[in-house]
Amino acid sequence: MSEVPNWRQSVLDPLQAGLKRIFPDYGSPVVPVVRMSGAIGRVSRFQSGMTLQAIAPLLKKAFAVKAAPAVALIVNSPGGSPVQSHLIYKRIRALAEENEKTVIAFAEDVCASGGYMIALAADEIVVDPATIIGSIGVVSAGFGFVDLMQKLGVERRVYTSGESKVILDPFQPEKPDDVARLKAIQEEVHDHFIEMVRTRRGEVLSKEHQSDIFSGQFWSGKTAVALGLADRVGDITSVLRERYGAKVRLKILSSERNFLARRLGIGGASGAPLVDRLVAELDERALFDRYRL
Numbered sequence: 001m002s003e004v005p006n007w008r009q010s011v012l013d014p015l016q017a018g019l020k021r022i023f024p025d026y027g028s029p030v031v032p033v034v035r036m037s038g039a040i041g042r043v044s045r046f047q048s049g050m051t052l053q054a055i056a057p058l059l060k061k062a063f064a065v066k067a068a069p070a071v072a073l074i075v076n077s078p079g080g081s082p083v084q085s086h087l088i089y090k091r092i093r094a095l096a097e098e099n100e101k102t103v104i105a106f107a108e109d110v111c112a113s114g115g116y117m118i119a120l121a122a123d124e125i126v127v128d129p130a131t132i133i134g135s136i137g138v139v140s141a142g143f144g145f146v147d148l149m150q151k152l153g154v155e156r157r158v159y160t161s162g163e164s165k166v167i168l169d170p171f172q173p174e175k176p177d178d179v180a181r182l183k184a185i186q187e188e189v190h191d192h193f194i195e196m197v198r199t200r201r202g203e204v205l206s207k208e209h210q211s212d213i214f215s216g217q218f219w220s221g222k223t224a225v226a227l228g229l230a231d232r233v234g235d236i237t238s239v240l241r242e243r244y245g246a247k248v249r250l251k252i253l254s255s256e257r258n259f260l261a262r263r264l265g266i267g268g269a270s271g272a273p274l275v276d277r278l279v280a281e282l283d284e285r286a287l288f289d290r291y292r293l
Helices: 007-022 052-063 082-099 114-119 146-152 176-201 221-227 236-244 259-264 274-289
Strands: 030-037 070-077 102-112 124-127 132-134 218-220 249-254
Touching (some): 030 236, 052 082, 052 249, 070 082, 070 236, 082 102, 082 114, 082 176, 102 114, 102 236, 132 221, 218 221, 236 249
Parallel strands (some): 030 070, 030 249, 070 102, 102 124
Antiparallel strands (some): 132 218
């Protein structure tokens, strides 16, 4: 008995062959790449850094590419808000499981603190040998102006209906109970961060160096691989070509504003005073500069 020809295949095969001749990259695997750069959370009253609200549309778009074998994340962040870091982490994991996608994170200059928390959402973390990575800890910083107020002869008057409403007021003497309360909160957040690292990296994490790993220290990418904080040294192009073939195509998705937009405040709150924008820029730069070598 002669076989009945598959008319769909007889039409599609020549069509696909023709498309490949016209478009050499037709049929090549595509990997969406979500670039996540900058401080995490609100930078100032008028400017937000990386937040779930800002990054969620890009993540949704990336994971919606059904034919994509994976989603790549480029992370370049010194950290910031632990809440926003965790929310972004959870959204990445939810989308990865929902769409059954492999996630690969590529750490650039800095992948520290909240930036590293986001990278934990990936199934594999790739670093440059000189990447600064780690800083698994929690920090709160501020200033005390008590002596300055006395020298200026300024009296501060604050009225509250709760005894802890002005805890750690920089214009009042520091109270041991207030510091102890802050430290307790920091410990809770730190413990949660540690648990995330152990859950996601437990199998490869160095057992003998965990006291150092969770101390807030940071390392070069090369050392991070040895400690189990990252999986390998490499770059996005070579790693994806190695895994998905030489013709793999990268589809870059980014919410970064360009240089001119950052300076003019485009994309942030309209009418934000220049001083506020400059302060926000300096605050973000200070976060990055902490990890500069």
